[in-house]
Amino acid sequence: MHNVMKSFREVLSNASNILILTGSGISAESGVPTFRGAGGFWRKYQAQSLATPEAFAANPSLVWEFYEYRRQLVSKVKPNKAHEAVAEFQKRKIAEGKNVSIVTQNIDGLHQKAGAQDVLELHGSLYKTRCTKCHNIAINENIPICPALAGKGSPDPNIMSSDIPREELPRCEIEDCGALLRPDIIWFGEQLDENVLQQAFDIIASCDACLVIGTSAIVYPAAMFAPQVARRNVPVAEFNIEETPATGQMQYHFQGPCTTTVTEALAP
Structure with a gap:
């Protein structure tokens, strides 16, 4: 696992347009019910x-x-170590002249509370x-x-x-x-906002590395985002407490609490 993490950290260090896609799993560790x-x-x-x-x-x-x-x-509730790691990573990469886009299925605003900028809220x-x-x-x-x-x-x-x-x-x-x-x-039976969806597709089309954090990979259209990135042969890493239907399509899979795995992956 250490070698796999080292490999992914090297991918991140060389990437200049990084997509971070998050779901309810990242906030569950703050005490937000899924x-x-x-x-x-x-x-x-x-x-x-x-x-x-x-x-x-x-x-x-x-x-x-x-x-x-x-x-x-x-x-x-407060943002947890994973939220904080994402926000700090984004800030650090922007200072290096790189781009980190945070796209979330969550409606809780915890990324923003942690200091993340320009979070695209799908739902x-x-x-x-x-x-x-x-x-x-x-x-x-x-x-x-x-x-x-x-x-x-x-x-x-x-x-x-x-x-x-x-x-x-x-x-x-x-x-x-x-x-x-x-x-x-966005409630069940409703379509995502077209402008928000277009922004998400633009990010997906241009990213050169992708992290999928705490998402079940069963809620569409977000469930198809990471597989679309993977089909372009862009490195994708999944961080989840368990495997998901999309795990087999990912280059990297880190199983365990997001507060542990994400913090290690995004540390300076």
Whole structure:
């Protein structure tokens, strides 16, 4: 393993356009739930069933309670050593005149908290809202996001939805609008923003080294990014707690906690 790590570190030292693609695994070590698999429940709901436009249309109060819980939780966690290593590596390489692009499937903002710059968020952000009428996107880090959601969002399975009236849920502040806001997050059944996707494809087409950190390689379109890079014979390294469906296509695979493997790979 030591020789493999040494080989990859040499690849990184010679690369000038590096892509770092991250998923929920990097934030799980900070205590952010992945909401995948058997533990992916909030109250009695499977989390994925709440992250849909249909769920929001049927019960915006319930969906906003779920996201208020997630905002509260993430606001209390800190970036871990892997987030910090990525941010420090990016800063160091930029100082050398090189480029490090961070593309993430995460919505928690922990890369930015660690000091990373120009993070491309494929799936949106917990700290942004989108108007359901005028489609304005705004940053909102208030907790609670509105008075009616104060103290709401407990994951206790015995708690029922508060059924907060729509007019008391987050509203657009654009003059003459005032419509209902939703989280600016790509939900199941929705397409990624075309501009964001194009930026990702441009990065994929130009990178000469790639790290895939803490992603399951099953959520599309991000799942196809690393294999696309590998098909160009560009070195790709996967960092994950376990093997994924894409592991066989990667030149390098480092198994174990991201806080250990990523920190070693990106150390000066």
